[in-house]
Amino acid sequence: MKSKNSIIKTAKQTIELQSQAILHLSDLVNNDFADAVNLIHQSKGRVIITGIGKSAIIATKIVATLNSTGTPAVFMHAADAIHGDLGLILEDDVVVFISKSGNTPEIKVLVPFIKNAKNKMIAITGNKDSYLGQKVDYVLNAFVEKEACPNNLAPTTSTTAQLVIGDALAICLLELRGFSSKDFAKYHPGGALGKKLYLRVQDLSSINQKPQVSMNTSIKDVIVEISEKMLGVAAVVENKKIIGIITDGDLRRMLSKVDNFASVTAKDIMSVNPKRIDADAMAIDAMDVMELHGISQLLVEENGNYAGVVHIHDLIKEGII
Missing domain, CATH: 3.10.580.10 (CBS-domain)
Structure with missing residues (x-):
């Protein structure tokens, strides 16, 4: 059994490693990020966010954040997409792929179908030189040096970075739309949060x-x-x-x-x-x-x-x- 001090040390190291990785992300924000935000803002369609594994879980959270801040978004699992779910993508939708490596088999199969349909594509990836990074219109760089996992295997720091990029995307869009607290209340009518926004x-x-x-x-x-x-x-x-x-x-x-x-x-x-x-x-x-x-x-x-x-x-x- 590990000592309490050892457990606390590991926890602190994990938090510090991830916080440093997040701080480094600000250096990676470039014109592609700004162009991607403007693309989504000007689009007449929705944002379709796709991924697989832990990236898919992050995608569902980003979808929820976008929907709650005025940007219509839908989650599409990458594996399901190549088995029938591609039909949910409409002509004006913008597709966002989330993948640490940018080279997962499901993503490599999916990308050509989206490209053939002429939908605009954005990648949130830690590898801008990957297959995904080379095929999309805009890359949102989510590169991290290493995972918090001591074996550098379990998605930890990389998924945190994906989440932060998604939040930054949502907040930029929120500001562009002039999304106010009254708008927020319309999307959050339930619970204590909703009451703080509409109860008089x-x-x-x-x-x-x-x-x-x-x-x-x-x-x-x-x-x-x-x-x-x-x-x-x-x-x-x-x-x-x-x-x-x-x-x-x-x-x-x-x-x-x-x-x-x-x-x-x-x-x-x-x-x-x-x-x-x-x-x-x-x-x-x-x-x-x-x-x-x-x-x-x-x-x-x-x-x-x-x-x-x-x-x-x-x-x-x-x-x-």
Whole structure:
């Protein structure tokens, strides 16, 4: 059994080796990369990404990244392609091959068929002088000195390099398309990520009760209002406008200072100019305000009028936090 120190040393060496290889990739980005990006951007078709073995697995991830950032992409396994799947390639599609060596048998069989169909071809390969590198229109160089595998056999550093090239391709296309956070939300409606991109404050505050009192409301009635609405806070409102806030903390501080509070009203203990947020703001913006000021509730306004309360528990419940 290996010692813990030995395991940690191997892990660090693996990470350092791959990080150095990734850093070296930036020196390999050239005009072919820029031309490939422009080709895909101007294409009327889709991006078909193909590979075999571990490269095929990387291809599926790059396809997913492209689809989620506005570039339609389809995965085609190289082995399946030469057994019937070539039919999914349409006239205007751009085909991207992923292969470390550029000389795998399946790739060498597949390339001539794609070339005969006159589809534009791009290679992500570690060997630009390979059969693949010589046949495609553009080569995205993913060369690495060695694999992280001590035998220099298992695809490790090379697949990391392929993945990074694919990510760089996707981000360049994202910028060319002017792909915004709103666009991103359309493709990611589910889960916490989607909610951060589309959920608005009013979506949360509208389902809460709406605690409010006037300046002359007695402390007894303030306590009842806060207790009944169960948000730990009440807005002090006059003519629909927020003029103050009373929190559980304000009540506790009052009780520690005042012996007889029968004559005390909301205006005597309220905090003026409370933090507030517009109903149409993003829920994630409410979270940022709460974190910045160390508070757990925000009063909500709509067209300048009091519209309710958003609580930190609402954000937690929806997975924003």
